[in-house]
Amino acid sequence: xxxSIAQLKTPEIPLSLLCLNSYNARKFxxxxxxRKAALDELAxxxxxxxxxxxxxxxxxxGDKFEIIAGERRYRAAQIAAEAKGLSVDDFMVPVTLxxxxxxxxxxxxxxxxxxxxxxxxxxxAQSYQRYLDERGNTLDSLNFLSETTGVPVHAIRxxxxxxxxxxxxxxxxxxxxxxxxxxxxxxxxxxxETQLKALTACLxxxxxxxxxxxxxxxxxxxxxxxxxxxSECKTCQHNSSLMSSLFADGSEQGKCLAPKCFEKKQGEHxxxxxxxxxxxFGTNGFRFAHRLTAPEREVLAEDQKSAERCLSCPEFxxxxxxxxxxxxxxxxxxxxxxxxxxxxxxxxEKKPEEAPVAQxxxxxxxxxxxxxxxxEQKKQGNAAKASSSLSEDEKAKRAQAKxxxxxxxxxxAFYAEAIKERIDALDSNSAQVLRLALLCLALSSxxxxxxxxxxxxxxxxxxxxxxxxxxxxxxxxxxxxxxILQASLTEPLLKxxxxxxxxxxxxxxxxxxxxxxxxxxxxxxxxxxLKKLSQAEIVAFGEEDGVKLWEDEKVLAYxxxxxxxxxxxxxxxxxxxxxxxxxxxxxxxxxxxxxLG
Numbered sequence: 001x002x003x004s005i006a007q008l009k010t011p012e013i014p015l016s017l018l019c020l021n022s023y024n025a026r027k028f029x030x031x032x033x034x035r036k037a038a039l040d041e042l043a044x045x046x047x048x049x050x051x052x053x054x055x056x057x058x059x060x061x062g063d064k065f066e067i068i069a070g071e072r073r074y075r076a077a078q079i080a081a082e083a084k085g086l087s088v089d090d091f092m093v094p095v096t097l098x099x100x101x102x103x104x105x106x107x108x109x110x111x112x113x114x115x116x117x118x119x120x121x122x123x124x125a126q127s128y129q130r131y132l133d134e135r136g137n138t139l140d141s142l143n144f145l146s147e148t149t150g151v152p153v154h155a156i157r158x159x160x161x162x163x164x165x166x167x168x169x170x171x172x173x174x175x176x177x178x179x180x181x182x183x184x185x186x187x188x189x190x191x192x193e194t195q196l197k198a199l200t201a202c203l204x205x206x207x208x209x210x211x212x213x214x215x216x217x218x219x220x221x222x223x224x225x226x227x228x229x230x231s232e233c234k235t236c237q238h239n240s241s242l243m244s245s246l247f248a249d250g251s252e253q254g255k256c257l258a259p260k261c262f263e264k265k266q267g268e269h270x271x272x273x274x275x276x277x278x279x280x281f282g283t284n285g286f287r288f289a290h291r292l293t294a295p296e297r298e299v300l301a302e303d304q305k306s307a308e309r310c311l312s313c314p315e316f317x318x319x320x321x322x323x324x325x326x327x328x329x330x331x332x333x334x335x336x337x338x339x340x341x342x343x344x345x346x347x348x349e350k351k352p353e354e355a356p357v358a359q360x361x362x363x364x365x366x367x368x369x370x371x372x373x374x375x376e377q378k379k380q381g382n383a384a385k386a387s388s389s390l391s392e393d394e395k396a397k398r399a400q401a402k403x404x405x406x407x408x409x410x411x412x413a414f415y416a417e418a419i420k421e422r423i424d425a426l427d428s429n430s431a432q433v434l435r436l437a438l439l440c441l442a443l444s445s446x447x448x449x450x451x452x453x454x455x456x457x458x459x460x461x462x463x464x465x466x467x468x469x470x471x472x473x474x475x476x477x478x479x480x481x482x483x484i485l486q487a488s489l490t491e492p493l494l495k496x497x498x499x500x501x502x503x504x505x506x507x508x509x510x511x512x513x514x515x516x517x518x519x520x521x522x523x524x525x526x527x528x529x530l531k532k533l534s535q536a537e538i539v540a541f542g543e544e545d546g547v548k549l550w551e552d553e554k555v556l557a558y559x560x561x562x563x564x565x566x567x568x569x570x571x572x573x574x575x576x577x578x579x580x581x582x583x584x585x586x587x588x589x590x591x592x593x594x595x596l597g
């Protein structure tokens with residue numbers, strides 16, 4: 001067979017003896033409507049006039065001939081044979097026989113395909129990739145490919161580099177939904193997630209290449225606003241001033257096409273140099289404006305004074321853009337718990353006795369002429385009238401609220417003194433020091449808190465978070481704790497403005513437990529606490545089993561000396577306080593039940 005073919009100037013062989021190679025760049029599966037129409041047109045021409053341009057083939061195993069160039073003509077011939085009712089054994093095809101090894105055959109196929117019209121940029125890139133895979137991605141291979149195809153080396157490199165983009169981008173390129181110009185723009189973006197988002201936006205908005213480039217540049221920060229060291233940026237592949245020469249996009253503005261990297265470095269610089277922001281605004285850090293939605297921040301008005309608690313809160317920040325410019329009116333903002341902000345800046349709690357009560361005109365106090373005593377008496381009278389109009393349930397609720405408030409204040413005052421005293425006396429190597437140090441870290445740093453929570457087995461979200469962390473640390477075995485300096489404990493534990501929200505007193509009680517403080521036996525009854533009780537409440541409190549003030553010998557002796565023959569309920573509040581405070585009785589451990597609640 002081979003000898004007879006060689007004798008012919010332009011031999012012909014049956015379609016059945018031809019076979020396809022596996023490295024052709026042009027693909028015929030799922031052709032576009034245009035390609036299918038062109039193939040059908042070629043098939044009709046072959047059926048009428050035959051194949052004018054012979055197929056380039058080489059003989060392989062047996063009597064088969066592998067197509068080096070001409071697969072499209074071969075496929076059209078199959079359609080033509082079927083249309084004429086001929087079998088593949090009877091339909092003859094002109095061929096040019098080439099004695100080529102695998103490498104030579106591949107190069108001839110590549111060059112022939114590249115020089116013919118109809119090869120898409122995607123297919124051309126694939127053919128370059130296959131050639132370099134076969135010959136090695138070396139400079140010699142690139143130079144040979146450039147010489148044989150007439151395509152510059154940098155253009156070949158660029159085409160091959162495009163194939164490393166996400167498959168979704170390549171699919172849209174292969175199907176013709178986006179052009180090579182679009183695809184080149186996606187290489188300017190860092191990370192598959194960012195590239196796919198840009199692809200989605202491009203398809204949804206039907207962007208041109210120029211519109212896509214503009215969108216990418218608008219989402220990329222200009223390097224001129226960078227405050228960090230830009231040494232690495234000068235050679236970074238995501239520096240648009242470098243990329244422009246490669247893709248000839250005309251951009252010389254020098255933008256960072258890896259916005260996450262830029263934001264991270266800019267943020268680190270701001271964090272390390274926030275002392276100026278602290279001095280100007282009194283805030284403890286910043287947040288980028290594009291990372292916050294309106295509901296996630298509460299901005300202080302210009303004339304609002306910063307609350308004491310905010311001055312050391314890490315969530316009291318300034319809102320800035322990427323350049324560091326403070327957003328209009330947002331030089332002081334709260335990005336923490338809404339309850340905390342509302343309590344400090346929005347809520348104005350009115351004491352029950354100050355509730356407005358309608359009064360007849362003749363009862364109005366003229367504050368210009370009335371004495372302080374008269375004003376006080378009038379106020380007490382108004383409070384009494386207001387109280388008389390309340391239901392029993394309302395009275396009970398108000399009494400409970402007052403009880404909770406005074407107990408909170410009294411407990412906090414007690415812990416403030418007791419905790420400091422116990423910490424000062426601790427052995428610096430003790431487990432208590434380690435637990436408290438870890439708790440202080442969790443309270444003062446959100447990053448430390450996340451780490452500590454993961455180490456002690458807490459989820460990212462848990463109710464009463466700070467109290468739960470404190471309890472977990474108390475249960476942590478000693479050998480798992482890390483030693484930190486004892487001196488760092490006192491301030492964070494006792495300073496109110498470093499404890500956020502309603503959980504603070506609860507945490508303080510757990511700290512007291514860690515230090516072995518017994519509220520019931522160590523708390524001392526104080527004048528400040530007693531003054532917040534009514535006369536009836538003091539009497540009732542003195543009768544409690546754990547207190548029994550009215551059985552104390554010194555209290556009884558003082559009463560008999562100064563207020564003889566009077567029952568406790570007959571005494572005024574001030575007289576009862578005299579009996580308790582001036583009697584010399586030991587008031588330590590006289591802890592009411594409401595304090596322990």
